[in-house]
């Protein structure tokens with residue numbers, strides 16, 4: 719079954735067109751890596767799929783349903799999680815919140831059943847041992863894994879992840895990428911992951927979309943990670959490199975401005 723179907727979708731902020739005339743399909747169980755420069759419309763697309771942003775034209779279906787009707791099937795992990803870290807929640811409570819809010823009401827006492835599911839979700843991301851630690855005291859990689867556990871507790875069919883690797887150091891990136899790989903392998907979840915750094919994730923990407931307000935390329939890593947495709951967005955210094963049986967992307971978007979000559 720098609721998990722996501724977009725036909726001629728344009729997304730707006732008032733008169734500004736953030737994404738223009740986008741058409742693509744994603745099959746159930748596939749993982750899509752969504753790549754594009756700053757302002758390309760990645761977050762906008764994710765929020766529209768999640769049903770949070772509604773100003774769009776065209777046809778958008780999530781498992782055959784309008785995004786608003788599909789909300790129970792979707793978990794969305796925003797880029798900067800909007801968790802108020804001044805509230806002293808433990809890792810377990812943060813994960814449990816994912817089970818509570820989905821049901822549309824807030825408990826003061828978390829039901830035992832939800833706490834048990836939260837523990838299982840923490841176990842899945844390898845963090846059961848820190849369940850009673852305060853969320854704000856965790857490392858960046860641990861926080862991101864807790865947020866993944868929170869997104870998993872409601873058993874979504876579509877997981878939308880906005881920059882899950884950003885602001886992490888290289889070892890934490892690998893840590894989080896490994897958990898994403900485990901989700902891909904062990905759970906039947908369709909995923910869309912936006913990222914600036916595609917390299918830790920190329921192994922789990924079935925499809926890659928290169929977006930720059932319009933669709934630049936969509937296909938398998940073999941089809942998209944080619945010099946002539948990525949250089950359309952990232953310039954002539956961009957390269958696709960194969961190491962072993964994996965493709966990596968070197969993005970040549972670093973410009974060193976030398977001082978003017980006198």
Ligand SMILES: Nc1ncnc2c1ncn2[C@@H]1O[C@H](COP(=O)(O)OP(=O)(O)OP(=O)(O)O)[C@@H](O)[C@H]1O
Pocket residue numbers: 731734736754755756757758759760761762763
């Ligand atoms: N709430 C908003 N109101 C008006 N314009 C917006 C709003 N949010 C985003 N935009 C604009 O829409 C365009 C796409 O933004 P978006 O955040 O989707 O890009 P992105 O690819 O996720 O960028 P980044 O990689 O920097 O996160 C940008 O030009 C941005 O300024």
